[in-house]
Amino acid sequence: MEKSTRIGWIGTGVMGRSMCGHVLAAGFPVSVFTRTRSKAKELLDGGAVWKKSPYEVAKGSDIVFSIVSLPSDVEDVYLSEHGVLAGLSEGGTVVDMTTSSPKLAVKIYDEAKKKSCFALDAPVSGGDVGAKNASLAIMTGGDRKVFDRVLPLFETMGKAITYMGKAGSGQHTKMVNQIHIATTMIGTIECLLYAYRSGLDPSEAIRAIGSGAAGSWSINNYGPRIVNGDFEPGFFIDHFIKDMGIALEEAKRMSLSLPGLSLAHEFYIAAKAQGLGKRGTQALYLVFERMNGIER
Amino acid sequence: MEKSTRIGWIGTGVMGRSMCGHVLAAGFPVSVFTRTRSKAKELLDGGAVWKKSPYEVAKGSDIVFSIVSLPSDVEDVYLSEHGVLAGLSEGGTVVDMTTSSPKLAVKIYDEAKKKSCFALDAPVSGGDVGAKNASLAIMTGGDRKVFDRVLPLFETMGKAITYMGKAGSGQHTKMVNQIHIATTMIGTIECLLYAYRSGLDPSEAIRAIGSGAAGSWSINNYGPRIVNGDFEPGFFIDHFIKDMGIALEEAKRMSLSLPGLSLAHEFYIAAKAQGLGKRGTQALYLVFERMNGIER
Numbered sequence: 142m143e144k145s146t147r148i149g150w151i152g153t154g155v156m157g158r159s160m161c162g163h164v165l166a167a168g169f170p171v172s173v174f175t176r177t178r179s180k181a182k183e184l185l186d187g188g189a190v191w192k193k194s195p196y197e198v199a200k201g202s203d204i205v206f207s208i209v210s211l212p213s214d215v216e217d218v219y220l221s222e223h224g225v226l227a228g229l230s231e232g233g234t235v236v237d238m239t240t241s242s243p244k245l246a247v248k249i250y251d252e253a254k255k256k257s258c259f260a261l262d263a264p265v266s267g268g269d270v271g272a273k274n275a276s277l278a279i280m281t282g283g284d285r286k287v288f289d290r291v292l293p294l295f296e297t298m299g300k301a302i303t304y305m306g307k308a309g310s311g312q313h314t315k316m317v318n319q320i321h322i323a324t325t326m327i328g329t330i331e332c333l334l335y336a337y338r339s340g341l342d343p344s345e346a347i348r349a350i351g352s353g354a355a356g357s358w359s360i361n362n363y364g365p366r367i368v369n370g371d372f373e374p375g376f377f378i379d380h381f382i383k384d385m386g387i388a389l390e391e392a393k394r395m396s397l398s399l400p401g402l403s404l405a406h407e408f409y410i411a412a413k414a415q416g417l418g419k420r421g422t423q424a425l426y427l428v429f430e431r432m433n434g435i436e437r
Numbered sequence: 438m439e440k441s442t443r444i445g446w447i448g449t450g451v452m453g454r455s456m457c458g459h460v461l462a463a464g465f466p467v468s469v470f471t472r473t474r475s476k477a478k479e480l481l482d483g484g485a486v487w488k489k490s491p492y493e494v495a496k497g498s499d500i501v502f503s504i505v506s507l508p509s510d511v512e513d514v515y516l517s518e519h520g521v522l523a524g525l526s527e528g529g530t531v532v533d534m535t536t537s538s539p540k541l542a543v544k545i546y547d548e549a550k551k552k553s554c555f556a557l558d559a560p561v562s563g564g565d566v567g568a569k570n571a572s573l574a575i576m577t578g579g580d581r582k583v584f585d586r587v588l589p590l591f592e593t594m595g596k597a598i599t600y601m602g603k604a605g606s607g608q609h610t611k612m613v614n615q616i617h618i619a620t621t622m623i624g625t626i627e628c629l630l631y632a633y634r635s636g637l638d639p640s641e642a643i644r645a646i647g648s649g650a651a652g653s654w655s656i657n658n659y660g661p662r663i664v665n666g667d668f669e670p671g672f673f674i675d676h677f678i679k680d681m682g683i684a685l686e687e688a689k690r691m692s693l694s695l696p697g698l699s700l701a702h703e704f705y706i707a708a709k710a711q712g713l714g715k716r717g718t719q720a721l722y723l724v725f726e727r728m729n730g731i732e733r
Contacts, residue, residue, distance in 0.1 A: 306637060307636075321627075321646060321651040322626065328617040330696050331695045351612075352597065357655070397634050401627050401701075
């Protein structure tokens with residue numbers, strides 16, 4: 142890819158800041174917009190150029206990336222009057238890396254096409270650490286040839302980069318990821334509660350079961366944090382509720398009943414109700430503790 | 438351990454047959470009882486001696502192992518008139534490797550103690566393949582010094598051999614294992630159904646998510662079998678229902694509410710109702726398919 146390719150970046154939260162930093166470090170000219178300008182300071186100090194709207198970012202870019210918060214933010218960034226698609230020139234490419242609605246990803250793809258532009262949906266997994274270390278998993282939907290073109294930029298940010306199929310497939314894959322995590326977390330929490338209540342040493346129990354058929358990333362990574370009383374994010378419960386909500390909405394749209402996901406979703410809503418929205422997803426353990434009359 | 442130590446073995450099903458075979462191959466004198474004599478044929482051909490009851494096995498043994506089916510079978514094998522504890526001499530040791538009730542394990546331990554005998558509960562994980570390859574995980578409860586004494590025999594059968602604490606701790610640890618597997622399997626099934634319904638290639642989806650934070654033994658091992666329509670056991674649904682039943686009963690006894698485990702248990706009962714009791718645990722996928730109106 143030509144090092145003169147002009148990159149636009151929208152959204153410089155914990156994730157976006159690191160990801161955009163990798164693109165900038167790779168030597169591309171980058172223009173930036175984010176809601177709170179101070180969050181882009183480091184990037185601007187590093188040579189990125191400030192723009193005052195998604196529209197302005199798109200005006201001066203060949204490829205525009207975004208990683209924002211909610212699907213409604215994504216819609217606003219791309220499809221509003223001052224949005225990216227209003228500003229992008231023919232032949233331009235947009236890449237939304239927010240975990241967002243597959244349906245919206247298809248809508249953006251269709252709208253881009255009407256303007257002879259290209260769109261990918263490419264949500265990530267791996268959290269702030271993965272963003273910092275450029276070791277994110279990136280799950281991509283859209284046209285294969287567009288994916289191939291953008292790949293060198295993805296490679297500055299991540300490691301397991303997969304092309305999953307037509308528009309929306311990246312978001313669908315991320316939903317597969319979140320659906321699996323949701324119930325696995327319930328398993329992690331319930332088995333630790335059982336270990337605790339039955340008088341086992343929970344750390345020993347994790348060691349005994351974690352490498353066999355009951356093993357999961359969740360029990361081996363969140364398990365020890367739970368045992369140590371570490372409920373810091375990782376990944377916010379608030380964000381996980383958003384993701385599960387998208388998955389449940391899509392599932393409903395496809396007439397798909399997912400009782401395990403629904404159960405997890407309900408308990409995470411309880412976690413939010415108990416003031417745990419800004420704690421890590423493993424803090425669901427506290428809800429199950431309280432439910433079982435266990436005092437901390 | 439003296440190679441003259443006389444070993445008794447009760448239960449030569451798929452698991453017990455291989456496990457007892459390893460002890461025999463290590464050069465110990467072994468006497469055997471099992472309900473269906475033909476199932477012990479290979480062991481008898483290999484030099485094991487047939488006994489006509491658990492009592493008779495115990496009479497001529499220093500250490501008696503068992504791996505049978507239900508907790509009621511365990512109770513019968515150890516505590517009945519013709520059972521092991523009636524026949525065992527002072528100083529003898531019993532090791533139940535059935536996945537059974539922690540409460541019953543404590544009862545056997547107490548009864549053994551009254552006779553100046555020793556007892557371990559040592560259920561295993563790793564299935565028929567693990568039993569054959571001597572790579573089982575063995576989770577042990579009882580007295581540490583008894584565990585240390587039996588360890589050389591465990592080492593002929595398994596790899597990850599852990600001492601978990603007082604009597605019943607082995608069974609409790611196995612329950613921790615099963616509780617975690619139960620909900621993780623729901624996650625595996627639901628995320629694959631979502632992948633299928635959303636038009637993704639499920640194999641690609643497994644590859645995309647299996648090595649990250651959503652990874653589990655279940656998605657990486659059962660996932661591909663489900664995608665290939667392979668519902669052979671592995672581990673019987675009937676046996677898993679038994680294990681979850683024990684876990685739920687123990688949890689209730691300890692006043693512990695485990696909604697995820699309960700949900701999994703209910704769906705596995707549905708699987709049994711649909712004639713899937715002798716299929717592998719991954720065949721729960723078929724229940725979720727039918728529930729969602731998907732025809733095979």
